[in-house]
Amino acid sequence: MAEIRIHNLRKEFGDFTAVQSSSFKIEDGEFFMLLGPSGCGKTTTLRMIAGLELPTSGQVYIDGDEVGQRPASQRDIAFVFQMFALYPHMTVRKNISYPLVSQGMPRLQVREKVAEVAQILGIEGLLERSVGGLSGGDRQRVALGRAIVRDPKCFLMDEPLGALDAEFREHMAEELRNLHDRMRATTVYVTHDQLEAMQMGDKIVVMNHGVIEQFGHPQDIYDKPATLFVADFIGSPPMNLLKFHGKVEEGATSALLHHQALGTPALREAFAGDMVYGVRPEQVRLSDSSGFRGEVVATEYLGTTQIVTLKTHNGEVKARFASDQAARAGETVGLDFNGATVTLFDNQSGRALRSALNEGVFAHG
């Protein structure tokens, strides 16, 4: 299998720069997510790894070989698209065999290989069926089968679950990840769905406007966002972003919002100006003793937990806590934030201020 390294990769389409200057490394056997909104450059990055686009500048290394300017056919990768591209007039067996037959593999060997792949995917019973009559999930399995059968160095997937409905997507996500855990093939996966990225990925690159905003383990990205964009893009509901104007000193453990000192991790830098106090919904508690007040606007019941939306002087806050705790619309309540988990941002640049919480992440990021 393969290690993939991207170095200063850039892609321009005429006046438009799709990817600015990306560098990151995908370890051998990793399930790696390229995450971001539409137009962020994630698919272009994937296509450059595949060789479907050639970079304007920069390098792509697969197992140490620089392949940036080589065509897809010379890279030994397998690409799975959002829309499963199958040959509709052929059987499942012919569809899966096709890449091997066109390589000139002997027929007996092809049969063995297809049987093995069909067993991995649980589609042994479908081999003689025509692709036309299959359900969406089975088609996607066949498309995967055609990618796996070649034993490529790595798999590149462009929103392979994007066209499926929610319940089935959940199921296929689990199946894909199990498949990966068995085969341990390096996989690069493009998605705009942050939950899918968190759930499936060993590592995540978050992109926006062609720029890498953050690169790391899912939990680190969630807990220690490097930018306002990441804070707002990851999490459902996303991080609460309370705007305020003021000044913080190096070493401080609180910030002053609307005359109330709200806790922060020990800050590693001073700052003055427009800032944002970022706190995750599950780190917000209702507290009668708190002087920071909010009016309950809405409550959303989710079974085990609920999401309560509050209007505060510094903007809207969503809190997530156990659904047996009462919160009624119209009520004004005090809010308490778990300061150790908070990130402060420079509102102009969107950059996170360094603190005891995030200094480890940024040191190697």
Place this chain on the structure above:
Amino acid sequence: MAKVVLRNVTKSYGSTLAVDDLTITIEDGAFVVLLGPTGAGKTTTLRVISGLDRPDSGDIQIDGRSVVNETPAQRDVAMVFQQYSLYPHMSVRDNLAFPLRSPILKTSEAEIARKIRDVSEVLHIAHKLDNKATALSGGEMQRVSIGRALVRDPAIYLMDEPLSSLDAKLRSDLRVELKRIQAKLGATMLYVTHDQIEAMTMATDVGVLDEGKLVQFGSPREIYENPVSLYVAGRLGLPRINALPAELFAGAPAGAKTIGLRPEHIQHGEGKPSKVVRVEHLGDQTRLHLSLEGRDIVTLTDAHTELEPGDTLAIQPRNALYFDATGARID
């Protein structure tokens, strides 16, 4: 707004029974969500209320009068489909104004302008009012079709998965907005979805459908905490309720075939040893995939758990749900 009652409504298409003897009351001002998988009869129910389809038998009453012989226009319902349907040659503004310019309604132009302004702000399309409908993204077109229903003041709003084509962020914003608008207008709403988060967060009442039959009707909390069957229990809750053989743990009541365990029903640290198969860090919490005597169990734990694949975790049920051989709930 109005109360809507369906009494013993049955509808089949050829040999397929889509809605089977359905009786349901949608109170004036209620937000009722019909929940069920594809083919459960959700969309057919909306179509017979709106008058797009005629029931084979049974009665439909809107505001106390039977409407089965009325045309869709006479019934005064507003329907939003999953797939947006706009007039492509018109601007967004004219698309929104169209239902209000109907000669039956006699709405003044000033009133039309005011309603369009209100609705377009709520749906974040105020800056697109002068665009051609075709110059919008898919998500924007869907918001215009929702807007076209909201400008009216019908007896009932009927919505068929209106948010399913929107991206996650917009969907969560519009969930809160739709609920707020409905409460503010006191509107009666019948809303079809297979997204359980929409059902849980917006509904005053959830009706769970199974093969054309209404199997439970109640508040989201009742449906979640007190399901009448394993089928209903599986409709709400993420991760989905774990259904395991009742004898796996001691203490099952007589007649129990299946034990249903939601994450909050699984106590960690005591009981039978299970093996941790996979750990998914979702950020706010962590999803654990466990294996217990060959059975898969999915549950939740703290975001910063130290558990890793290969570890052993003892688990036991706490206030679990039990079901008999037919899937019916046992108390």
